[in-house]
Every structure is written in C-alpha cells, then in structure tokens.
Amino acid sequence: MDFEFSEELKMLREMAYKFAVAEFTPVSRECDEHEKYTPEIRRKAAANGLVGAWVPEAYGGAGAGILGNAIITEELSRVDMGIGLNVVAATFGCEAIYQYGTEEQKRTYLPPVCAGEKVSAGAFTEPNAGTDVAGYKTRAVKDGDYYVINGNKMFITNGTVCDFMVAQCITNPEEKRHSSFSLIIVPADAPGVTRNKIRGKMGIRASDTAEIAFEDVRVPRENLVGKEGRGFIQLMHFFDTTRVMVAGQGIGLSVACLETCIKYCKERTAFGAPLGSFQLTQKKLTEMAIMIEALRGLVYKSAWLIDQGRPDYTLAAMAKFFSGQTAVFCANAAVELHGGYGYIDEYAVQKWYRDAKILELYEGTKEAEILTIGRTLMAK
Numbered sequence: 065m066d067f068e069f070s071e072e073l074k075m076l077r078e079m080a081y082k083f084a085v086a087e088f089t090p091v092s093r094e095c096d097e098h099e100k101y102t103p104e105i106r107r108k109a110a111a112n113g114l115v116g117a118w119v120p121e122a123y124g125g126a127g128a129g130i131l132g133n134a135i136i137t138e139e140l141s142r143v144d145m146g147i148g149l150n151v152v153a154a155t156f157g158c159e160a161i162y163q164y165g166t167e168e169q170k171r172t173y174l175p176p177v178c179a180g181e182k183v184s185a186g187a188f189t190e191p192n193a194g195t196d197v198a199g200y201k202t203r204a205v206k207d208g209d210y211y212v213i214n215g216n217k218m219f220i221t222n223g224t225v226c227d228f229m230v231a232q233c234i235t236n237p238e239e240k241r242h243s244s245f246s247l248i249i250v251p252a253d254a255p256g257v258t259r260n261k262i263r264g265k266m267g268i269r270a271s272d273t274a275e276i277a278f279e280d281v282r283v284p285r286e287n288l289v290g291k292e293g294r295g296f297i298q299l300m301h302f303f304d305t306t307r308v309m310v311a312g313q314g315i316g317l318s319v320a321c322l323e324t325c326i327k328y329c330k331e332r333t334a335f336g337a338p339l340g341s342f343q344l345t346q347k348k349l350t351e352m353a354i355m356i357e358a359l360r361g362l363v364y365k366s367a368w369l370i371d372q373g374r375p376d377y378t379l380a381a382m383a384k385f386f387s388g389q390t391a392v393f394c395a396n397a398a399v400e401l402h403g404g405y406g407y408i409d410e411y412a413v414q415k416w417y418r419d420a421k422i423l424e425l426y427e428g429t430k431e432a433e434i435l436t437i438g439r440t441l442m443a444k
C-alpha cells in the first residue's frame with residue numbers, strides 16, 4: 065500500500081494548476097458571463113500535454129493514465145470548472161474509440177484530438193431519454209456500405225465545436241432493447257447534421273452544450289465502434305472511466321471553495337473576532353476538508369484501479385456520486401461563509417455554487433449512481 069504520488073504525477077499536478085491560473089483566471093468571468101468557449105486555451109493546453117493525457121503515447125496522448133487525467137481535471141477545476149471541461153472533455157467520446165475501436169480508428173481519431181487540432185463529443189442523451197439509456201430512439205439503418213442515421217441528441221458537450229461525435233444508435237431493432245444499440249462515429253460536418261448551441265445554462269457556462277439533429281446522415285459502415293448490438297454494454301463501460309474523470313472536477317471545485325473560505329474567515333471579522341475563530345464556522349470548514357479528503361480517496365482509488373486494468377464500476381459510481389455531494393456541499397458552505405458577499409458576482413463563490421450542481425446531473429444523475437451502487441449491494 066503506497067499513498068505517495070510519483071514525481072511525474074506531482075509535476076503534472078503542479079503544471080496543470082499553474083497553467084489554469086495563468087490561462088483561465090484572466091478570462092474566467094468573461095467566459096461565464098458570455099457563455100464563451102475557449103478554443104485557443106484548449107490548443108495551448110494540448111501543447112502542454114493536458115488534452116487527452118489519459119491517451120497512451122502511441123496514440124498521441126501523454127500516457128498519464130486515468131489517474132493522471134483525474135489529477136489534471138482536479139487542478140483545472142480548482143480554477144474554472146467550465147474552461148477546465150473544455151480541456152479535459154475535448155476527448156469525450158474517444159474513450160469508446162480507445163476501448164473498442166479498430167487500430168485504424170484509434171490512429172485516425174485520437175492523435176488530432178490530443179494535439180488540440182480536433183475536438184470530439186459523446187452523443188448519447190436524447191430529448192426524451194437520458195437516464196433511461198436503453199430508451200434512446202436514434203436509428204442507424206444499413207444501406208450498402210453506409211448507415212443512414214435519423215434522430216435527435218440533447219445536451220451534448222462540445223456539440224457545436226466538435227469535429228466528430230461518437231453517437232449511440234439503434235442498429236438492430238429486431239433485438240431486445242439492450243442488444244439493439246451500436247456506437248457509431250459521426251463526422252460533425254456530414255450532410256444532415258444540425259447543431260444548435262444551448263444557451264442559458266446555470267453553470268459551467270464556458271462549456272459548449274448543444275442539441276443535435278441527424279436527418280438522413282450517411283456514415284460509412286467502417287465508422288462502427290466495436291461490435292454491432294454491443295453499444296449499450298460498451299457505453300456502460302465507457303461511463304466507468306469517464307465518471308471517474310468527471311469526479312475529479314468535484315475535488316478541484318471543492319478545494320477552491322475551502323481555500324477561499326479559510327482565507328476569508330481569517331480576514332473577515334464579526335463581533336470583534338475573525339470569522340474563523342467561531343466554532344460554527346470551523347465546523348463548516350472542517351466538514352468541507354473531511355469530504356474533500358474522502359472524495360480524493362474514492363477518485364484516486366477508482367482511477368488507479370482502471371489504470372491497473374481492474375475497473376470497478378461500483379467504486380466509480382461512488383466516486384461520481386460523492387463528487388456531486390461534496391461539490392454542492394462545499395459550494396453551498398462557501399456562499400454561506402461569505403454571507404451577503406457570497407450572493408453577488410463580485411465573489412467567485414456564487415459561480416462555484418452554480419457550477420457545482422452539474423456534478424449531480426451529468427454523466428449519470430446522483431439517483432442513477434445510487435441505483436448502480438444499490439444493485440451491486442443487493443447482488444452480494
């Protein structure tokens with residue numbers, strides 16, 4: 065048992081944080097206010113090895129593993145979770161190509177994304193089905209050497225800025241629901257693809273989110289990822305990895321809340337004493353610190369297990385669930401500790417409060433995580 069990070073991971077952590085402070089801080093407020101996506105920051109991050117850090121070097125990544133990627137995600141989210149998402153989710157969808165794609169697909173799609181030249185997306189959720197993954201309706205009908213795709217996707221991260229997306233489609237409607245799906249790579253510029261940016265998000269407003277329509281989109285059959293009819297199970301395994309990476313966001317945001325609150329509680333006085341001298345205030349800070357440490361344990365262990373080739377989907381669901389709980393708790397406590405100042409946009413805590421909530425919604429709602437964990441417990 066060794067809880068010490070390697071020198072490489074320590075350096076990666078430091079580099080990621082310094083990068084975020086230098087690049088994110090100057091534009092953070094503007095991106096939040098104007099819902100502005102930042103391609104130039106993503107490209108700079110790629111030049112520093114921060115995009116697709118989990119991808120092995122053979123496919124253009126930094127070979128830092130899922131643990132390295134979770135640490136990067138944590139440090140970027142400590143500064144701005146939305147801009148950080150533009151960096152770490154630039155490869156979203158590529159996890160499936162890496163896990164199930166052909167050698168040719170890996171060599172075609174992974175290197176340009178890691179280099180910052182291209183962006184991918186994972187198009188799964190639909191207007192009428194999110195949690196109910198087997199309820200998706202998008203159809204891909206075989207026509208000679210092509211699939212012809214029709215359907216709608218909703219809330220797709222990188223939707224309007226991506227070059228390609230990995231989409232979940234029904235290819236085998238004659239099979240039972242769970243065996244009817246396949247993952248297919250769809251070029252974003254293919255005729256029949258329409259993409260509309262969704263505006264007015266509560267938080268992570270620097271991130272691009274879109275609704276996408278497929279109308280008779282013709283895609284070569286070679287764009288199938290993995291096996292036909294295996295899309296559902298492939299997607300479930302895909303989430304085992306991506307949930308762990310997303311869970312890292314909650315650590316970073318919570319650390320930002322705690323660090324800011326400690327400073328504020330030393331400076332701000334009430335009743336002739338610093339806020340931090342009151343035990344009720346210390347209780348909030350203490351609970352934040354405990355949750356952050358517990359969350360780190362869950363995220364790092366589940367990431368490490370993936371890197372060891374032993375992914376644990378229940379632990380991944382726990383990490384993701386607790387990430388949302390921790391981030392929402394810490395952001396709420398941070399607003400409260402700042403009093404009225406926590407409620408105005410001069411202070412970053414109100415932004416973190418808005419950003420935190422997404423961790424209980426995307427990549428599986430907190431209820432979906434509970435269902436996963438509960439099923440495992442009852443199967444024992």
Ligand SMILES: Cc1cc2nc3c(=O)[nH]c(=O)nc-3n(C[C@H](O)[C@H](O)[C@H](O)COP(=O)(O)OP(=O)(O)OC[C@H]3O[C@@H](n4cnc5c(N)ncnc54)[C@H](O)[C@@H]3O)c2cc1C
Binds near residue numbers: 187191195196422429
């Ligand atoms: C900013 C943002 C980015 C996103 N990025 C992506 C992306 O890149 N790709 C993508 O495919 N999707 C993405 N999503 C979609 C996200 O994953 C879904 O919104 C989420 O999975 C929930 O699906 P839904 O919105 O359809 O809610 P629903 O599934 O309709 O759920 C509504 C509520 O009912 C609860 N519920 C549903 N079923 C059950 C049940 N059986 N038991 C108990 N409670 C239940 C849910 O937990 C939730 O509280 C994104 C969403 C947002 C907001």
